[in-house]
Amino acid sequence: MEIKVIIGDITSIEADAIVVNLFEGVERPGGATGAVDKALDGAITKLIAQGEIKGKLSEISVIHSLGKLPARIVAVAGLGKQSDFTVDRIRSIVAEFCRSLRKLNCRQIATIVHGGGVGGIEPEIASQAITEGSLLGLYRFRKHITKEPENQDIEKLLIVERDAAKLPSLEQGYKKGKIIAEATNLARDLINEPANYMTPDDMAKSAQELAKTYGLDLTILDRGEMEKEGMGALLGVAQGSQKPPKFIILSYRGDTTSSKTLGFVGKSITFDSGGLDIKSSEAMAEMKGDMSGGAAVMAALSAIAQLKPKINVTAIVAATENLPGGNALKPGDVLTAINGKTIEVVNTDAEGRLTLADALGYAVKQGLSPLVDVATLTGACHIALGDICSGIFGNSQELVDKVIKAGDEAGEQLWQMPMYEEYKEQNKSEVADIKNSGGRWGGAITAAQFLAEFVDDTPWAHIDIAGTARSEKERGYSVKGATGVSVRTLVNFALASVK
Ligand code: BES
Ligand code: MN
Ligand code: ZN
Numbered sequence: 158m159e160i161k162v163i164i165g166d167i168t169s170i171e172a173d174a175i176v177v178n179l180f181e182g183v184e185r186p187g188g189a190t191g192a193v194d195k196a197l198d199g200a201i202t203k204l205i206a207q208g209e210i211k212g213k214l215s216e217i218s219v220i221h222s223l224g225k226l227p228a229r230i231v232a233v234a235g236l237g238k239q240s241d242f243t244v245d246r247i248r249s250i251v252a253e254f255c256r257s258l259r260k261l262n263c264r265q266i267a268t269i270v271h272g273g274g275v276g277g278i279e280p281e282i283a284s285q286a287i288t289e290g291s292l293l294g295l296y297r298f299r300k301h302i303t304k305e306p307e308n309q310d311i312e313k314l315l316i317v318e319r320d321a322a323k324l325p326s327l328e329q330g331y332k333k334g335k336i337i338a339e340a341t342n343l344a345r346d347l348i349n350e351p352a353n354y355m356t357p358d359d360m361a362k363s364a365q366e367l368a369k370t371y372g373l374d375l376t377i378l379d380r381g382e383m384e385k386e387g388m389g390a391l392l393g394v395a396q397g398s399q400k401p402p403k404f405i406i407l408s409y410r411g412d413t414t415s416s417k418t419l420g421f422v423g424k425s426i427t428f429d430s431g432g433l434d435i436k437s438s439e440a441m442a443e444m445k446g447d448m449s450g451g452a453a454v455m456a457a458l459s460a461i462a463q464l465k466p467k468i469n470v471t472a473i474v475a476a477t478e479n480l481p482g483g484n485a486l487k488p489g490d491v492l493t494a495i496n497g498k499t500i501e502v503v504n505t506d507a508e509g510r511l512t513l514a515d516a517l518g519y520a521v522k523q524g525l526s527p528l529v530d531v532a533t534l535t536g537a538c539h540i541a542l543g544d545i546c547s548g549i550f551g552n553s554q555e556l557v558d559k560v561i562k563a564g565d566e567a568g569e570q571l572w573q574m575p576m577y578e579e580y581k582e583q584n585k586s587e588v589a590d591i592k593n594s595g596g597r598w599g600g601a602i603t604a605a606q607f608l609a610e611f612v613d614d615t616p617w618a619h620i621d622i623a624g625t626a627r628s629e630k631e632r633g634y635s636v637k638g639a640t641g642v643s644v645r646t647l648v649n650f651a652l653a654s655v656k
Pocket of ligand 2: 506508
C-alpha cells in the first residue's frame with residue numbers, strides 16, 4: 158500500500174472512501190467532519206441525533222455519499238471520549254477503519270489527521286500513528302494460500318491536511334512510521350512462517366538479506382565455532398535436532414567514534430517441541446513462534462539501520478530447534494555454559510534459558526552494554542499477565558524504566574516483575590551450579606533469575622513475550638497470529654539512547 162500526505166480539502170478528494178471522525182458525546186461536529194456533514198446535507202448530525210453515530214471508540218459508521226461528494230463512502234470513525242484519547246488509540250482506530258473499508262472493497266482511501274485538531278496531538282506523532290495503524294492493521298500473511306483473497310489489498314491511503322504549514326512534520330512522521338511498521342511486519346512474516354520454512358538456517362539467510370539490504374555487519378557462527386566459544390548450553394539444546402544451529406550476530410554501526418554498543422538478544426527456538434520432556438499437542442501447536450524474540454531483534458535492527466541514529470547496536474540470535482531424538486538432551490544432563498557455569502537440565506522444555514545463557518554470556522564477553530533480551534520464555538508469564546502486556550525484569554532499575562518508557566510510546570505495554578533474592582533458592586541444584594527450572598511457582602521470575610546468572614554486572618533487562626507474541630484475534634492494529642511485539646519498543650529504546 159502506498160501512503161501519501163497531501164494538502165487539500167477532504168470534501169473534494171476523489172477516492173473510494175474518505176474518513177472523518179467524532180469524539181464521543183459531540184452532537185455538532187466541527188472541522189473536517191463538519192465540512193463533510195455540510196456536504197452531505199447534515200446526514201452526520203442527523204445520525205448522531207438519531208443515536209446511530211455515538212463516537213464510541215472504534216465505532217465505524219459508513220454513509221454512502223450518493224453523488225454528494227466525489228468519494229463513494231464517508232466513514233465516521235469514533236474516537237471515544239476526548240479525555241481518554243491517546244496516540245495508541247489513533248493506531249487502533251486507523252487499523253479498524255482500514256480493515257472495514259477493505260471489506261467494503263475500497264482500494265483508495267483518504268483520511269484526515271486524527272488527533273491533530275481538538276485531540277491536541279502533534280502532527281508528526283499523529284501522522285506516524287496513522288501510518289503505523291494502517292500498515293499494521295492491514296497486515297495479512299497469505300504466503301502459503303494459493304486462493305485469491307476475498308477482498309483485494311488497499312492500494313493507496315491519502316493523509317489529507319488543510320494547513321500547508323504542517324506538511325513537513327506530517328511527512329516526517331509518515332516516514333518514521335513506515336520504517337517502524339514495516340519492520341514490525343517483517344518480524345511478523347518471520348514468525349508466521351511455518352517451522353519447516355523458518356529453520357535456523359532460514360533465520361541466518363534472513364539475517365543475510367537484511368545485512369545486504371541495509372548495510373549491516375553480519376557474523377554467523379557454526380557448530381564448530383560455538384564449540385570453540387564454549388557454548389555448551391546452547392549446543393545441548395541443539396543436539397536433538399538434525400538441523401545445525403546458527404549463532405547470528407547482526408550489527409549496526411552508527412557511531413564509529415564510540416566503542417559503546419547496545420546489545421539486543423532474542424530467543425530463537427525455531428520450533429519448541431519440548432524435547433524429551435515433550436509438550437502436549439495443544440501446547441506444541443504454536444511453537445513455531447518460539448523464535449519471536451529473535452525475529453524482533455533482527456527486525457528492530459533493520460529499522461534502526463534505516464533511521465540511522467548515532468549509536469551502535471548489535472543483535473544476537475542463537476537459532477536452534479528443540480526436538481527429541483536419539484541424541485537429544487536428557488533430563489538430568491549437566492551442561493557447561495560459555496561463562497563456565499554448570500547447569501543441571503531438569504526439564505528439556507526449559508530450553509530457552511539454556512540458549513539465552515550462552516547468547517547473553519557471549520554478549521557480555523563482547524562488551525555489549527546495556528543488554529535487552531526478548532524471549533517467549535515462560536508459560537508462567539502468559540498466565541500472570543495474559544496477552545495485554547509483556548513482563549519485564551532486570552538488574553538495573555534505570556534501564557528497566559527506560560525500556561518501559563520506550564514501550565509506552567509504542568503502545569507496547571510492559572509490566573515489571575520482581576527479582577527478589579529469595580526466588581533464587583528455587584534454581585539451586587545439588588549436582589551443578591544451577592538448574593534450568595525452578596518449578597511451577599513464580600516460573601517467569603525464576604526463569605529471569607536464571608538468565609541473571611549470565612550477565613555479570615552488565616545492565617540488563619529481560620522482556621518475556623510468551624503471552625504477547627501471538628494474538629488469538631483481531632484487536633486494533635494486532636491481527637490474528639504474530640504481533641511483532643517488542644520491535645517498536647526496541648527501536649524507540651535505541652533512538653532514545655542517542656546522547
Ligand atoms: N517456549 C516455551 C514458553 C511458551 C509457552 C511460549 C507458551 C509461548 C507460549 C518455553 O520454552 C517453555 O516451554 N517453558 C516452560 C518452562 C518450564 C518447563 C519450566 C513452561 O513455561 O512451561
Ligand atoms: Mn520449551
Ligand atoms: Zn521455548
